[in-house]
Structure formats: C-alpha cells, structure tokens
Amino acid sequence: MEKYEGSCACGTIRYFFEGEPINSAFCYCKECQVHTGSDKWFVLWVPKDKFSLTKGSPSSFTRKGDSGENVNYQFCGACGTTLCAEITAGDFYSVAASTLAGNKNLSPKMAIYTASAPSWAVFPEGVPKFAALPPDFSA
Numbered sequence: 001m002e003k004y005e006g007s008c009a010c011g012t013i014r015y016f017f018e019g020e021p022i023n024s025a026f027c028y029c030k031e032c033q034v035h036t037g038s039d040k041w042f043v044l045w046v047p048k049d050k051f052s053l054t055k056g057s058p059s060s061f062t063r064k065g066d067s068g069e070n071v072n073y074q075f076c077g078a079c080g081t082t083l084c085a086e087i088t089a090g091d092f093y094s095v096a097a098s099t100l101a102g103n104k105n106l107s108p109k110m111a112i113y114t115a116s117a118p119s120w121a122v123f124p125e126g127v128p129k130f131a132a133l134p135p136d137f138s139a
C-alpha cells in the first residue's frame with residue numbers, strides 16, 4: 001500500500017497515512033484562499049482511521065462548514081503551516097498536498113467551490129468543475 005508522509009515548513013509537526021486518498025481536489029472556497037494565500041487549496045481526502053500525527057501537537061482552529069458541522073484546521077503553532085482539516089461531516093481529513101514529502105505524482109480529480117473563486121483564479125484543464133461539492137459528495 002502506498003505510504004505518505006508529510007510535515008509543516010519547520011518540521012515540528014509530522015503525519016503519516018497509507019492507501020490511496022479517496023479524493024483529490026482543488027478547493028476554491030474563500031476559507032481555503034485565506035488559509036493558503038492562493039486561489040485554491042490542493043487537498044487529499046484521507047479517511048480518519050488512515051491518518052495519524054507522528055510528531056508534535058498542532059494548534060487548531062474550528063469553523064462551521066457548509067453542512068453546519070465543524071471543520072477543524074490543524075496547523076503548526078511555530079511556522080503557521082496548515083497541514084490538514086478534519087471534516088467531521090465526512091469522517092475524513094483534507095490533507096494539504098503541499099505538505100507531503102517527495103513527489104507523489106498527484107493531480108486533482110475535480111475543482112470544487114468554484115463559485116467562490118476569485119476573478120484571478122487559474123483552473124486546471126480537463127478537470128470537472130463544481131460550483132460547490134459534486135452531487136454525490138457531502139462535507
């Protein structure tokens with residue numbers, strides 16, 4: 001099974017998961033723009049029972065998602081890197097692909113929350129776009 005490891009910029013927080021992510025997406029929602037300082041966040045959806053922190057204790061920040069359920073961001077209190085967000089409505093973590101070690105040859109399967117994208121957003125070619133979430137996902 002494929003193994004994935006990652007860390008924040010300063011290395012204080014490390015995590016691990018194995019197995020293919022259940023989804024990979026560019027998320028263009030406003031919150032992701034603010035968290036990343038970019039037009040989007042490249043996230044991998046990893047089932048909660050597959051994901052574990054292996055070093056350090058992240059700080060957290062909670063907001064209500066569209067579903068009304070909590071989204072718990074985990075970030076490094078030292079360097080500020082957002083590593084992942086626990087999506088309680090979906091029982092998975094949105095893991096920041098940018099924090100993975102090595103090059104895993106990943107690509108997004110979909111663009112989500114494109115209705116919230118800024119006018120200067122860049123969209124990937126040949127990837128389905130959804131104004132919010134695709135109809136068969138809920139988070």
Ligand SMILES: [Zn+2]
Nearest residue numbers: 008010076079
């Ligand atoms: Zn750090």
Ligand SMILES: [Zn+2]
Nearest residue numbers: 027028029032
């Ligand atoms: Zn988002």
